[in-house]
Amino acid sequence: MKIILFYHSLLSDWNHGNAHFLRGVVTELLERGNEVVVYEPQNNWSLSNLLKDHGEQGLADFSAYYPLLKTSFYDPATINLEAVLAGADLVIVHEWNEHALVKAIGELRTKKDFRLLFHDTHHRAVTERSSMAQYDLSHYDGVLAFGNVIRDIYLQEGWAQKAWTWHEAADTRIFHPLVEKAYEGDLVWVGNWGDDERTKELFEFLINPVKELGLKATIYGVRYPDHALKALADAGITYGGWLPNYKAPEVFAKYRFTVHVPRRPYVEALPGIPTIRPFEALACGIPLISAPWEDAEGLFTPGEDFLVANNGEEMKTQMQQLLTDHDLVRRQTVHGLQTIQDRHTCAHRVDQLYAICQELQVGNLAAEQTTILTMDERP
Incomplete structure (x- = not known):
């Protein structure tokens, strides 16, 4: 054609x-x-x-x-x-x-x-x-x-x-598991700040848990206003700026887990649409914790492909699990990767x-x- x-x-x-x-x-x-x-x-x-x-x-x-x-x-x-x-x-x-x-x-x-x-x-x-x-x-x-x-x-x-x-x-020619000899940190997040569509959620599910747990974390993305950069610095989070998307697998391999924080319009009005980030993370075999969204179209198996945190306290608990429960990490990684390869x-x-x-x-x-x-x- x-x-x-x-x-x-x-x-x-x-x-x-x-x-x-x-x-x-x-x-x-x-x-x-x-x-x-x-x-x-x-x-x-x-x-x-x-x-x-x-x-x-x-x-x-x-x-x-x-x-x-x-x-x-x-x-x-x-x-x-x-x-x-x-x-x-x-x-x-x-x-x-x-x-x-x-x-x-x-x-x-x-x-x-x-x-x-x-x-x-x-x-x-x-x-x-x-x-x-x-x-x-x-x-x-x-x-x-x-x-x-x-x-x-x-x-x-x-x-x-x-x-x-x-x-x-996921474009699995680019997004697939890479082996890293040693981790450089605990959590990595790749995402843009955007138009204040998830500011509250980013604090509840990402910035505050990292700060309270004292995790070593890095965030990549663009359009971060000064107050956001200040909040990252206050939480001890490294800001990496723009990351070419095709380099994300190399970065994922250097961290223990990532999170998904959907924008508010998708949570409130567009159930079943997760955006592309979870597909790409799971394709790379990095454990994922997601803030709440309704998988109305049955794309994944929440709880097996990734963990779901309904609030900031649950996010902290599940972050600690992924740092200590190696069997959980293995099961989730395998299940999520298989879901991508089979369907997405x-x-x-x-x-x-x-x-x-x-x-x-x-x-x-x-x-x-x-x-x-x-x-x-x-x-």
Whole structure:
């Protein structure tokens, strides 16, 4: 298949979590013999911030970790969509695109013989519903939504005629267990501060327990305001700044455990959507403790894949367990890793995408290889 993708950024994961999943899916599609072209706007927000903070060095290792991946930049004011989409079998447009571009690609769908999908990986369908309702999807063949709640909104609101749940997953070419000779600390957390969507939760489930237990901890991420940096220093937590996502497995291997602190919109309005961080942590075989969220879609087995702490006191207790109970650590690590390998890799998601393509009669899929390779079978 010839697949054209319009996304915010393939190159930059600076406060842009969708890049994690996009990289894994594109790599999988390429390795299955597809022609894939990714378009991202020139001077996009994520890449501009990455270059501002780290210069070209921020991109220095990208090709070493993703040798198959390339991006194509475009100017929204001058892009020739007729030429770009010539010969395409499948076009996917991510929700972090301008309304005008989304509409223009949809209008071309009426003149060309490709199938067109809209991909939503954010909570804006709930938190910014009026903005999302302004996307003209009338000529789209359907929506890929990263959770049932989002999928149902598109159908109930009449924004789309068809919608499928397409969860994010771990890119196990990058995210897999690494062996470290000795730990450098107890806890590591990789996540951005964001827009105060989980400030209270970060204190209750991360900063305060670390401080009270006197753990050796490091936090990586961006957009940390001064008061947050002060709180980390007061808790004795090392702040590591931006961490390229593809280096997270190397960091996970140096610490005993990590935690998941979901943002409030996902906890309150989007049950069943954990975001990509737990998938990646479990794929690396690092023990995980999660703050509360409802696994409404049965993605995991809470208590076996990871521990769940309902409040700060439970978080402290479970942190101490992971530091001392080696049998618990082993069982949880094995179970969580197996869950990822059995159900939640980018290969699984591409299989799901192929099934959707077959339903929509996209191109000639008869000769496509849809077998999910195990980690041992991968090159």
